[in-house]
Amino acid sequence: MSKLNIKNLIKSFPSMDRPAVNNVNLDIESGELVAFLGPSGCGKTTILKMITGLFQPDSGDIILDEQSLLKIPTEKRGVVMVFQNYLLFPYMNVNENVGFALKMKGVDKNIIDQKVKEMLELVKLPDIGLRKPKQLSGGQQQRVALARALISNPRILLLDEPLSNLDAHLRDEMRDLIVTIQQKLKVTTIFVTHDQEEAVLLADKIALIFDGELQNFTSPKNYYEKPKNIKAAKFFGGVNFIHAKKHNYNLSTNIGTVHYKGENYTDLNEDNTITIRPENIKLSKNNDFNDNSFKGLIKSVIFSGTHTRYKIIVNDLELECSLQSVGLQDIKTDDTIYVHLPSDKIWAMNE
Amino acid sequence: MNNNLKKINIYAIYLGAFILILPLIAFFINAFSFRWFYPQVIPKELSLQAWVRLKLIPKPGQRTFEGFIELWASNPAVIKALLNSLSIGFLVTIVSIIIALPAARVLGLLNFRFKKLIIFIMVSPTILPPIAFVLGLNINFISWGFSGNYFGVCLVHLVPIMPYVVLTMTGIFANYNPDFEHQARTLGANKTRTFLLITLPAIAPGMVVAALFAFLVSWSQYLLTFLIGAGKVMTLPLLVFSTASSGNPALTAAISIIFIFPAILILFFTSKFVSGDSGATGGFGKI
Numbered sequence: 103m104s105k106l107n108i109k110n111l112i113k114s115f116p117s118m119d120r121p122a123v124n125n126v127n128l129d130i131e132s133g134e135l136v137a138f139l140g141p142s143g144c145g146k147t148t149i150l151k152m153i154t155g156l157f158q159p160d161s162g163d164i165i166l167d168e169q170s171l172l173k174i175p176t177e178k179r180g181v182v183m184v185f186q187n188y189l190l191f192p193y194m195n196v197n198e199n200v201g202f203a204l205k206m207k208g209v210d211k212n213i214i215d216q217k218v219k220e221m222l223e224l225v226k227l228p229d230i231g232l233r234k235p236k237q238l239s240g241g242q243q244q245r246v247a248l249a250r251a252l253i254s255n256p257r258i259l260l261l262d263e264p265l266s267n268l269d270a271h272l273r274d275e276m277r278d279l280i281v282t283i284q285q286k287l288k289v290t291t292i293f294v295t296h297d298q299e300e301a302v303l304l305a306d307k308i309a310l311i312f313d314g315e316l317q318n319f320t321s322p323k324n325y326y327e328k329p330k331n332i333k334a335a336k337f338f339g340g341v342n343f344i345h346a347k348k349h350n351y352n353l354s355t356n357i358g359t360v361h362y363k364g365e366n367y368t369d370l371n372e373d374n375t376i377t378i379r380p381e382n383i384k385l386s387k388n389n390d391f392n393d394n395s396f397k398g399l400i401k402s403v404i405f406s407g408t409h410t411r412y413k414i415i416v417n418d419l420e421l422e423c424s425l426q427s428v429g430l431q432d433i434k435t436d437d438t439i440y441v442h443l444p445s446d447k448i449w450a451m452n453e
Numbered sequence: 454m455n456n457n458l459k460k461i462n463i464y465a466i467y468l469g470a471f472i473l474i475l476p477l478i479a480f481f482i483n484a485f486s487f488r489w490f491y492p493q494v495i496p497k498e499l500s501l502q503a504w505v506r507l508k509l510i511p512k513p514g515q516r517t518f519e520g521f522i523e524l525w526a527s528n529p530a531v532i533k534a535l536l537n538s539l540s541i542g543f544l545v546t547i548v549s550i551i552i553a554l555p556a557a558r559v560l561g562l563l564n565f566r567f568k569k570l571i572i573f574i575m576v577s578p579t580i581l582p583p584i585a586f587v588l589g590l591n592i593n594f595i596s597w598g599f600s601g602n603y604f605g606v607c608l609v610h611l612v613p614i615m616p617y618v619v620l621t622m623t624g625i626f627a628n629y630n631p632d633f634e635h636q637a638r639t640l641g642a643n644k645t646r647t648f649l650l651i652t653l654p655a656i657a658p659g660m661v662v663a664a665l666f667a668f669l670v671s672w673s674q675y676l677l678t679f680l681i682g683a684g685k686v687m688t689l690p691l692l693v694f695s696t697a698s699s700g701n702p703a704l705t706a707a708i709s710i711i712f713i714f715p716a717i718l719i720l721f722f723t724s725k726f727v728s729g730d731s732g733a734t735g736g737f738g739k740i
Contacts, residue, residue, distance in 0.1 A: 154639050176638040189636045193654045206641035254641060 104167050104180075104257035104290050106130040106153070111162035113148055122148045123159070124314040130307075133288040135281070137295055137305035139337075145314040146294045150260045153292075154183050166257060177206070180257035186266060188247040190235035196222070196246050197231035203254035221249040224283060241272040245279070252287065259284075261293035265300055277304060298338055310334055326379060328364075331453050335377050341422045342383070344376040346450060353450060357396045357417045361445040371452045382447040383423035385412065387431060391442040400437045414441055477713075483706035503703035507531045509711075531692065531711060538672060538689040539715065541603070545610045546667040550660060552611075553618040560619070561626025572623075576616040583613065583676050591680055601683035609681040610671045617666040625659030661726045665719060672716055 108128040114121045123145040130136050138146035151157045153164055155176035164171045171179050182203070190199050198205075200221055201214040209217075222228050225245035235243060244264070251259060264280060265273045281304060284291050295301050301308045302322040310317040310325070318330040329335035332343055346353035346360065348370055353360045360376060389395055398416035410430060412423045421441060433439060483489055484503055486496030504510040508529035511520040525532060560572065578586070590609065591600060599605030633655070637647045675690040682688070689712045697705045 154635070156635050156638075175643070176635070177641045177643050179639075181639060183636070183639045185632055185636055187632075189630070189633050191633065191637075191651060202637070202642075203640040206643075206646065250640065 105132045106258060106290060106292075107163075107165040108149070108153075109163045109165065111149065111152065111164065112160045113145075113152060113157060114160055121160075121314050123152070125162070126311075126314075126316045128309055128316065128319055130290060130292065132290055135284050135291045135293075135304060135306045137293055137301035137308045138311060139295055139298060139301040139308050140311035142296055144311045146311050147262055148314075149311075150183060150262060150292065150294055153179075153258065153260060154181050155179060181260060182251040182254070182256035182258070183260040183262065184247045184251045184264065186263040188235075188240075188243045188267075190238075190243055190246055190250075192235055195232050195234055196227075196238070199235065199246060200231075200250045200253055202250060207254065217253055218249075221253045222246075224252070224286075225249045225279065241268055241276065244268065244276060248280070248283070252283070252289070255287075256289060259289050259291045261291065263295060264293055265295070266297070273300075280304065302338075310337065327447075328366075328449050329377065329451060331451055332375060332377070335451070339379075340377050341380060342378050344419060346374050346376045348372050348374070356419055360443060360448065361393050362448060362450060363445045364449055366450070369452070370450055374450045375453050376448055376450050378443050378448045380411065380422045380424035381409075382444060383421065384442040384444065385414075385423060385425065385431070385433065386440045386442065387433070387437070389440045391440065394443040394445055394448070396441050396443075398439055398441050400433060400435050400439055403433065403435055414439060416441055480706045480709055483702055484710050486703060489702070500703075503701070503707040506701075506704055507707055507711075509707075530687065531689075531708065534687045534689045534692045535711065535715075537603075537687060541607055541610060541688065542668045542671040545607050545614055545671045546664050548607070549611055549614045549618045549667045550622075550664060553615065553622050553663065556619050557622030558626050560623045561629060562631060572620075575619055578612050579616045586612070587677055587680050594681055600681060601685040603686055606678050606682045606686045606688075609677045610674055613674070613677070614667045614670050617670060618663045621663040621666060622656070622659060625656045629655060658726045661723050665723045665726075668719060669716060 106128075107130075108126055111123055111126045112121055113123040126145075126149065138149060140146050148157060152159050153171070155171070155174070158172065166179070166181070171181070190196075191202070194202070197215075197218050201218045204214045204217060218231065219228070222231060225248055227242060227245050227249070230238065230242065230246075235246070238246065244267070261280070265276055268276055277300070280291075280293075293304065302325075305322060307319060308322055308325060309319045312333060317334050318325070320330075325334060325338045329338065329340060332340075335343070344355045344357065344360075346355045348367075349359065351362070351367065353362050353374070353376060355376065362376075384391070386395075389397075396416045398414040398421070401413040401415050401420065404411045404413075405427065408427055409424045410427045412425070412433065414421045414423060423441070482496060485499050485501065487498040487500035487502055489496035501510050505512055508524055508527070509531060510516065511524045515524075556575075560568065587609065590612075594600040594605050594609070599608060633651050634647050637651045638644075642650065673690060674688070675694060678686060678688050679691055682691075689708075693705070693708050693712050696708050699705075
């Protein structure tokens with residue numbers, strides 16, 4: 103149970119023309135499961151490596167339970183990292199791998215054996231203790247690596263792309279295992295991923311990082327409903343962006359005046375951008391909506407199983423709408439349609 | 454590969470081995486014979502006279518346990534040279550590996566400007582004839598007081614050895630993932646234990662091969678020992694050379710056997726690292 107504060111963290115590499123990590127501030131509460139999300143090369147793994155001590159930051163501080171980590175050597179930080187390719191020590195068997203951290207602490211051999219057994223049961227891999235890492239499948243190696251990391255009760259657990267090397271069906275299984283174990287042991291956990299879906303499914307909170315800069319740090323739900331900027335919205339599958347101007351508690355846009363109920367109205371700039379998720383747009387052939395209803399033309403209809411996607415042109419602006427395929431009205435390309443943007447579902451951003 | 458080709462390959466290997474071993478057999482017979490001259494196919498008389506003259510086997514009549522001990526304790530030149538060669542070989546092997554380890558790590562893991570130039574300078578002693586640099590080196594060694602002593606000989610042996618050791622060990626690190634070390638650190642291992650438990654097992658096979666090269670290059674070094682040692686540091690190659698020029702074939706054969714025996718022994722014990730299947734380069738395998 104440990105809380106981690108990252109303050110004004112900056113790190114540059116000579117080979118890069120911008121800082122790899124640029125002034126990142128994060129407060130991670132005890133027991134939280136946090137995702138660092140961003141495209142590859144955005145600096146998320148660099149932050150992990152600074153928390154473990156492989157890299158020293160240029161400036162800023164990393165504080166674990168009110169104590170700066172920067173002067174503490176890696177092995178004494180209580181921060182354990184599971185690397186993307188597991189890195190099980192090839193010259194040791196599974197038991198020796200899992201017991202490594204306790205052996206380093208000088209724990210009695212009988213206690214180590216006992217703990218190793220418990221950990222292997224926790225990751226649902228009893229009876230493989232005498233095998234060498236080479237004899238294990240990728241999924242098994244991943245679990246052994248997890249058991250090895252958790253055996254010494256780390257204060258912080260860091261997972262670098264924990265699911266990216268696994269097959270699709272193993273990925274679901276492993277994801278559930280990580281969540282179960284994390285909730286059971288209540289260890290503060292940070293994992294790095296470039297997969298937005300993975301972050302949403304696993305994390306309590308997501309830190310979105312682009313080009314070394316923290317974009318936002320909030321719950322997965324907020325990224326969908328209340329994104330902070332266009333980049334963040336796009337990363338989470340946002341496609342509809344409408345330029346808007348403030349106007350009498352409403353927003354005036356190219357397609358007409360939009361009623362807005364978002365709580366951030368007073369913080370909005372004069373110029374801003376409206377977004378709405380495709381699944382929140384409603385369509386009707388007859389104009390049976392009260393407000394925020396605009397006349398448009400269907401450009402294309404794409405059936406994709408459970409959902410059907412429509413592209414609609416409203417006043418030269420293209421909007422995308424996704425409706426459940428069940429019980430749909432008969433809408434075809436080139437039909438005239440009324441598009442409804444529910445005022446409680448639209449969100450405006452300062453950009 | 455089809456079966457016939459395989460068979461031909463195996464015969465070719467046998468033939469090669471036979472060609473290599475044939476002179477050794479002749480050597481062996483020669484060392485235990487008395488006046489084996491052309492056109493005799495086998496020597497007329499077997500004898501230990503060469504070994505007696507090398508003071509390794511006592512004269513007839515004194516061949517008791519005490520006789521052997523007494524003879525060897527009198528410090529014959531061959532044993533002195535053998536011990537010198539062995540100790541110089543081991544010392545320069547250890548020193549060269551200690552020097553090469555950090556260099557090889559940097560060359561194997563990092564890319565930087567002038568890396569190729571640095572590698573070229575490092576391997577240049579293998580292209581340069583030893584006589585070219587040792588004469589110049591000798592002048593400096595004399596003024597520094599390294600000439601004609603054990604230390605100077607060790608130092609000069611490092612010149613031809615370092616390229617082999619650095620290049621072999623660079624190969625290990627080209628195949629090496631330093632993340633393993635960092636993984637061990639985050640699991641609570643300090644730097645020393647990380648080196649002993651993680652790094653060393655990974656680089657050990659390649660290190661054995663490098664050590665083998667180092668020892669054998671030092672073991673067979675004649676010219677450098679001769680010039681820098683100034684005749685005061687007697688090693689086996691020097692003794693072999695001077696014996697061979699004395700013109701007694703049995704004696705030359707006997708001392709040559711002593712010369713090649715340790716080398717064969719070392720090769721025998723390290724051959725499993727040299728052969729491909731254990732992976733001479735080591736590392737952490739494919740991940």
